[in-house]
Amino acid sequence: MGVATAPIQLRLAPAPPKLVVDRVSKEFVTKRRDVHALDDVSLEVADGEFICIVGPSGCGKSTLLDIMAGLTKPDAGKILSKGERVKGPGRDRLVMFQEPALFPWLDVFGNVMFGLKLTPNLSQAERKERAQHFLHMVGLEAFARANVHELSGGMKQRVALARSLAPDPDILLMDEPFAALDAITREQLYDDIQRIWQDTRKTIVFVTHNVREAVCLGDRVILMSPRPGRIRKEFTIALPRPRDINGIELARHASEIARALKETVVLEGPQ
C-alpha cells in the first residue's frame, strides 16, 4: 500500500473500444405510466478502462447495465462487445449484482466453479486451479469449503467477485455491488477492487449512486439524469492509484460531481 503503481502509459495507446453503447433507448410500459428509462444513450468503454456510472435512483443506470449484460433488450440502439452485437447474456460480460446471488446449495468453492464449469476449453484441473487462484486473490482461500450462510456480507461479495472473475470475462459489469455493505467493509473492498483491477486489467463498468465511490474507483465517471435517463456529463478522474476514499483531492472531485448531480435533480424536479 502507499506505492502508486498505476502504469498509466499502458492506457495511453488508443485501443479499439471494448464495449460500445450505441444510441440505446428503453421504455418500460406499466399500467400506471410509461417510464422512459433510457433515452438515446451512447457510450464507449476502452480496453482495460474502469468506468463508473452515477446518477440518482430512477436514472436508468441499472437498466443500462442490464442491457449491456444482455439480460434486457433495448427498444432501440445496440450494444457491441468487442465489435460484435450483443444478443443475450454471454460469458464475455459477467455481472456482479447488489445481492451476492451466490447459490446456497454449493459451498464457496462450488460457487466459484459454477461459471468455470461452463467455460469451454479448460481441463478440470485447470478449472480447480483457477478457482483456487481467484479465491486467493479475494483473500478467501481458507473458506473454500465454507457454506454461503456462514459468510459475512463482505465475504459473500468477495466470493461473487471471484466467481465473476474466474471465467476470465472481457468485461466485468458491477451493479452497486457494495451498496448493502457497512462502511468499514466497503472501504476495505475499495482497496481490494483497485488492487485486483491493477493486477488483472479487467475492463469494468461499475454502477453506483455513491459519488465518492465512483471517484475512488473510476478512470471516468459518467453522470446520468433521470426521466428520461440520459448521460448528462462526463468527468475524467486523473488521480493517482491506489486511491483513498477519504483523500482530500478525491473529496474535491467528488464534491464537483455531487454539485452537478444536484443540478440534474433540481433541473428535473423532485418527481
Add this chain to the structure above:
Amino acid sequence: MKRAAIAALFFACLVALWSLAVASGRWSAVLLPSPEQVADYLWGALRDGTILQATLVTTKRLLIGYVAGVALGLPLGLLMSASQWAEDTIGALALGFQTLPSVCWVPLALIWFGQTEGAMLFVVIMGTVGSVMIATDLGARSIPPIYARAARTMGSEGFHKWTRVVLPASLPFLVSGMKQGWAFAWRSLMAAEIYVTILTGFGLGHLLHYGRELNAMDQVIGIMLVIVVIGLVADRILFSPWERFMHERWGTGHA
C-alpha cells in the same frame, strides 16, 4: 444420551400402562391382548418368516410405485412451473389428485387391473404423483429470480439450468414434497392391501386384514407396530441425508 433415556422411559411407561389396562380385566383378552402376547406373535412371525416376507412384498410395491410417481411428478412439476398453460391444466389436475384421498383409487384400480400387482402400483403412483408435482412446481416458482439471472449471465441455459440451478434451488420444497408423496404412497398402499387380496404376494396390509378376520388382535397390533417402524426407518434412510445436507448448506434448522 439424556434425550434417549427420557424417550426410553416414556415408551416404557406407555407399555406399563398398557399392561395395567390388560391386568385390570375390564376388557376381554380378545379385544386387548397383552404386550407379551403381541411380542410373542411378533417373535413367532419373525422366526417363521411371515413378517419378513410381507415386508419384502410391501416395500417392493412401495418403492417401485414411489419411484415411478416421482419420475412422473418431477418433470411434470417443472413443466408446470415453466408454462402457465401447463399450470392451468395439469396443475389443476394435480391439485385434484392431491385432494382426493388415494384410497378412492382402489375401486377403479380393481376394475381396471383386477387383483394384480398392477392395481397396487396404480394406487401408489396416483397417491404420489400429485403431491410431488405440486411441490416441484411450488419449489421452482419460489426460486429468487436473482439466481436465474446470475446463472444466465454465466451461460447456464436449458437442461443445465434445470438440473444445476432450478432443481437444487428448490430442494427445500422438493424434499418436503417428496416426504409428503412418500406418506401418501405408504397410506394408499396400506389401504389397497387391506382392501384387496392379491395372490402374487401377501403384504403387511394383508396380514392386518387376516388378523381382523381371525380375531387375532395380537397380530393386528403387532403388524401395526411393524408398519410404524418401517415408516420411521424409511424416513431415516430416504430423507434424513437430504435434510441434513439442506440444513448444513442453507443454514436452516438451528433456530
